Amino acid sequence: MATFEIINTGTELLLGRTLNTHHQWLARQLCDLALTPLRQSAVADTGVAIQEAVREALTRADLIVVTGGLGPTSDDLTRDKIAELLGQPLRLNAAVLAKISQFYVSRNRPMPETTKVQAMVPEGARVVMNQHGTAPGLAMRVQPNPHRASGAPSWLVLLPGPPRELRPMFTSQVRPWLREEFPANGTHVSRTLRTTGLGESQIEESLAAQLTTLTSRGLEVGYCAQMGQVELRFSAQGATAAALVTEAEALARRELGPAIFGEGDDTLEAVIIHRLTERRQTVALAESCTGGMISHRLTNVPGASAVFLGGMVTYSNAAKVELLGVDPATLASEGAVSEAVAKQMAEGARRRLKSDYAISVTGIAGPSGGTPNKPVGTVFIGLATAQTVTAVRHFNPVDRETFKWMTSQQALDRLRHALIG
Amino acid sequence: MATFEIINTGTELLLGRTLNTHHQWLARQLCDLALTPLRQSAVADTGVAIQEAVREALTRADLIVVTGGLGPTSDDLTRDKIAELLGQPLRLNAAVLAKISQFYVSRNRPMPETTKVQAMVPEGARVVMNQHGTAPGLAMRVQPNPHRASGAPSWLVLLPGPPRELRPMFTSQVRPWLREEFPANGTHVSRTLRTTGLGESQIEESLAAQLTTLTSRGLEVGYCAQMGQVELRFSAQGATAAALVTEAEALARRELGPAIFGEGDDTLEAVIIHRLTERRQTVALAESCTGGMISHRLTNVPGASAVFLGGMVTYSNAAKVELLGVDPATLASEGAVSEAVAKQMAEGARRRLKSDYAISVTGIAGPSGGTPNKPVGTVFIGLATAQTVTAVRHFNPVDRETFKWMTSQQALDRLRHALIG
Secondary structure: OOEEEEEEEOHHHHOOOOOOOHHHHHHHHHHHOOOEEEEEEEEOOOHHHHHHHHHHHHOOOOEEEEEOOOOOOOOOOHHHHHHHHHOOOEEEOHHHHHHHHHHHHHOOOOOOHHHHHHHEEEOOOEEEOOOOOOOOEEEEEEOOOOOOOOOOOEEEEEEOOOHHHHHHHHHHHHHHHHHHHOOOOOOEEEEEEEEOOOOHHHHHHHHHHHHHHHHHOOOEEEEEEEOOEEEEEEEEEOOOHHHHHHHHHHHHHHHHHHHEEEEOOOOHHHHHHHHHHHHOOOEEEEEOOOOOHHHHHHOOOOOHHHOEEEEEEEOOHHHHHHHHOOOHHHHHHHOOOOHHHHHHHHHHHHHHHOOOEEEEEEEOOOOOOOOOOOOOOEEEEEEEOOOOEEEEEEEOOOOHHHHHHHHHHHHHHHHHHHHHO | OOEEEEEEEOHHHHOOOOOOOHHHHHHHHHHHOOOEEEEEEEEOOOHHHHHHHHHHHHOOOOEEEEEOOOOOOOOOOHHHHHHHHHOOOEEEOHHHHHHHHHHHHHOOOOOOHHHHHHHEEEOOOEEEOOOOOOOOEEEEEEOOOOOOOOOOOEEEEEEOOOHHHHHHHHHHHHHHHHHHHOOOOOOEEEEEEEEOOOOHHHHHHHHHHHHHHHHHOOOEEEEEEEOOEEEEEEEEEOOOHHHHHHHHHHHHHHHHHHHEEEEOOOOHHHHHHHHHHHHOOOEEEEEOOOOOHHHHHHOOOOOHHHOEEEEEEEOOHHHHHHHHOOOHHHHHHHOOOOHHHHHHHHHHHHHHHOOOEEEEEEEOOOOOOOOOOOOOOEEEEEEEOOOOEEEEEEEOOOOHHHHHHHHHHHHHHHHHHHHHO
């Protein structure tokens, strides 16, 4: 299989001032094209650092994607330094210049002189037009490649840093072209299943023995545990690839059943919104310790507004009484973090918003507020449906942000089970 | 200044299945020790990839931090492969073994035989004990360093992958020791100011000319634009460092005034919670298109419960009427996304929860729902105080998730201005 490396330029990445989300997005895209990742590097915006990293990658990879440093300012050096490394002179490209000046005309802004440098294109390079900014991307074939012992060619693709520019440029222009340039070597099939509610080792134990026959025939299995969910990835190559992956998936579905909530990049919140939409049902929320995170997650899904009626974040006891109709006597006798209050919260949210379902959470995120009977990490998750109101207790003794995330996973998963059960 | 590199091992990182948050965290920690970053790399969990990356880093850096691959399973190769590269034999360390077996005893679980491999320590290595897991960290001084032309020594620090284990190990054990090993070469002073409401170029324009004198005397200035905020970083070295940075900060504060909301890693939400706590005042929220994100952000701050009374996420018109008392006639005549509704929402939240302040947001996140007069991206932000109720219109024509983030920044910033004004 053809190999790739990603080089992210940008001092702000290297200093840790910015989180590198480029790499994750690009790596997934390239893996989906059946390319094999060799390495990812982040380097500073200096000529030496960029050239050194590219030179090293040219010794190893068939495809090198470089992000960032294509803009008009003095610290944008990627275009110049790579052209220099390859010994390719830069020429002013009239089509690119016209595109850039059109960008300014359409915004009624004068075109700064500095921006013209973005129309300089190394001889023989392909231009990747930018619909959302001024810096075009560039692609060049390094052939012969003096850096590689085999002399095999490498492709270099340069893309601008801003995700809003990079992503559509990759998807609409670079991807179709990579598909032709690097056709999958034989059939490559991969399938990712996403689970929640089981630990990585539990999953491995229930599957490992039965998967042995398939792995001996070439199936590859990967487990990836993230907070509150585990991803299971099956892949195979060659003529039997599809059959192997299908068999593995059937086995996993038989053994893990409803713990599998989705495939690929499915999120728990998207699965729930789609399920509610199909069933033409609605949900409401009553959140205490998750502080709006469940609501935030559900409303990240386009189309949520049709099935998510609303939520209440009732941090204080007064808000629980005023907004959800929780009984002050129950709060006094059982405490705000209790099964009884979780049930009243879910019931109150469902009644107030006239939804089919309501989920509630009340717990102690910490760092303070714990007691011996209800230590930090204790949480009750309530669920109200047309038939019943129930609440279950969980214990998530982790830091505040992880607590909110894990609790939101558990609450969403309770709702998911109600929707499939 | 001493230099560092970070090598993150893990096939799941390379495939883009997991977002690399390690690097950002570690890079900030190391930069705070006045170390200079040279490069970050992510490599697969294979012996060849790990050894190649470490060998290359040994040619360049004074300190190399490697994360991941220290666990007990067959794809945990970092310890073995680095010991092999350095030619250091591994020896069973009794203290580490005792610590691991104690970990299992305290959890009433039998110790798996495989886990013993984690007690193998390369000769001469320092052990970094792990309070939250079984894999210890390791630190080794490579001296003489045959990989470096100068022969100068390099330090190698190996830390386990899970953030819950890595972070406290670094903070309590590795950091103090790095401070001694790499004392800041002369004085190094740096200061980061965080702003919101101004663009990067606006900030650069208002400061650049006046900063010239300071930069000519050795001040370094960095700008980093993130969504809805711009970070301004001043740093300098040597005897005049503190004076230079202080002068630059005074200049920035004079020119940018209240656009500066904090320092270092301050977030807008933390600044607001602290300010409310100082003033013994409270806030309530009424969110439509931000869907709970503002509430989620405020409740990420420990201590939020004392000043954040609660919020309502009113996605539907019915919820706006039922929970916030918005007038159905106003909804019909003005539409849900309007100045009048934003004001009624803020007023309703403040009245229902008896808070000092309430902020509201109502807008069109998209991708659908826009009209010619109110295109996707239109949003009204309301603010109710004891004195007045006002609403302002913003336009954020960006994708759904960015829209939610930018709108939450603008809403929190309105509240911040009310708190300082």
